[in-house]
Amino acid sequence: MAGIYIHVPFCRKKCSYCDFYSVGEAKMDNHFTDFVLKELSLRNPLIADRIVKTIYFGGGTPSLLPTGNIKRIISGLGDFFGVDPNAEITIEVNPDDVTLELAEQYQAIGVNRVSIGIQSFNNDELIFLGRRHDVDKAVEAIRIFRKAGIANISIDLIYGLPHSTLKSWEHSLNVAFGLDIQHLSCYHxxxxxxxxxTRRVAKGTVIPLDEELSKAQFDLLCEMSKNYGFIHYEISNLAKPGYISKHNSGYWLGEEYLGLGPSAHSFNRSMRWWNPSSITGWEKEVDSANFPKNMEAIGEVTRFNELLITRLRTMWGVNLEEVANGFSPEIYNRLRKKIIPFTASGKMVMENNILKIPPSYYFISDSIVAELLMV
Ligand SMILES: C[S@@+](CC[C@H](N)C(=O)[O-])C[C@H]1O[C@@H](n2cnc3c(N)ncnc32)[C@H](O)[C@@H]1O
Ligand code: SF4
Known part of the structure; x- marks a missing residue:
């Protein structure tokens, strides 16, 4: 299964916390789509798996890209790949761009999943983050997509916000779980x-939230999501049964993906490559038709480290048989030794030879994984 990611690098207003690559929407026109299609025609041979199972428009703000351009890209993919008729097609949207007309257009061109960047259901937190929408608009956006017949709705929330409390986070989660959503991404x-x-933190005008409180917010997420029947399948991602994101799971399960647009990353199992984080730099590279300039061949150590980094933050974990069969005996034996203190303390568990971090320890998964990596 291959996934396609298209980075749409435009935002109407930059949020205070975000460093995803984007520029003002003034630069957005058909020209961007022409270059995406050109890049597709050049780079598609680098992906061996010819069946596209997922298409993901991320950003930036894909909901600023006129639907006609989204449609051109989706149909352009069909010129080079076989697109599964049941492909998951996701668009990230900002709540304030959502109208019934836009939602119906998405439905008509085959978009079957939306990911709405809500961030918080507290208006003071939305103002702090520099968001363009308020809570009412966020709730309305969900209702509009539902009305237009989009049955797979994901929302993004952010926890660990300065000035937030356990109560304010509980409020956001209560509102989220009370709405008809199928998927929830919660980022620290x-x-x-x-x-x-970050500049405000350096100046001392913003004080980051106490780590203990962030952890308590994460624990609350674990507890409430379970009560609402959500599966906590990755550190930041939760879904109702049947709605685990196929696209993002592809990243964690080592499937191939082709990234188009500035700053997009790609992976074909033997190498990774990534585009310049600049529209002009990206256009220049696409125009020169060269092999991607920024690339890394994936050797055994990188492959091992990536397996741990991606899988141990998920409910799928790492199958030790896969490690025994796919890596040298030194790497396998080293891992078996390194995990002993973690399995003894319960920070890791082993079920049917599959090594996992239980969700309650996801919060410290980075520090656990760091101990297992090869340098
Ligand atoms: C690339 S953004 C695009 C979403 C869309 N443009 C929006 O803002 O609604 C995807 C998500 O990343 C998350 N995000 C971005 N910067 C973050 C940060 N510094 N810390 C935590 N989450 C962040 C937000 O939840 C955001 O919705
Ligand atoms: S709108 Fe989304 S992508 Fe743009 S700056 Fe804000 S969070 Fe980042």
Whole structure:
């Protein structure tokens, strides 16, 4: 199964915390789509798996790209790949772009999943984050998609926000679970270099939330999601049964993907490559028709490290038989030895030879995985 990611690098207003590559929407026109299609025609041979099972428009703000352009890209994919008739086709949307007309257009061109960047159901937190929407608009966006017949709705929330409390987070979760959503992504706020938010922290005008409180918010998420019947399948991702994101699961399960657009990453099992985080840099590279400039061949150590980094944050875990069969005996034996203190303390569990981190320890999964990686 192959996945296609299209990075749509436009935002109407930059949020204070975000470092995903984007520029103002003024630059958006058919020209961007022409280049995406050109890149597709050049790079598609790098993907061996010819059946596309998922298409994901991410950003930036894909909901600013006129639907006609989204449609051109979806049908352009069919010129080079076999697109599964049941392919999962997702678009990330900002709540304030959502109208019934837009939702119906998406439904008509085959989009069957939306991921809405809501971030919080508390208006003061939305203002703090510099969002364009308020809580009412967020709730309305969900209702509009439902009305237009889009049956697979995901929303994004951020926890660990400065000034947030356990109560304010509980409120966001209560509203989220009370709405008819199928999937929930909850990200811990990260302070990315170069963002206005991080500069405010450096100046001392914003104080990051206490780590203990962030952890308590994560624990609350684990508990409430279970009560509402959601599967916590990855550290930041939860879904009702039948609605686990096929596209994102592809990243964690080592499937091939082709990324189109500036800053997009690609993977074909033997190498990774990534596009410049600049529209002009990306266009230049596509125009020169060269093999991707930024690339990394994947050797055994990288492959092993990536297996741990991607799988141990998921409910699928790492099958030790796969490690025994796919890696040298030194790598396998080293891993068996390294996991002993973690399985003894319950931070990792072994079920049918599959090594996992239980969801209650996902919050510290980075530090556990770091101990197992090969340097
Ligand atoms: C690439 S953004 C695009 C979504 C869409 N443009 C929006 O803002 O609604 C995807 C998600 O990443 C998350 N995100 C971005 N920056 C983050 C940060 N610094 N910390 C935590 N989550 C972040 C937000 O939840 C956001 O909805
Ligand atoms: S969070 Fe979304 S809207 Fe805000 S800057 Fe990032 S990509 Fe743009």
């Amino acid at each position: 706020l990260t302070y990315e270099e170069g963002t206005p938010l």
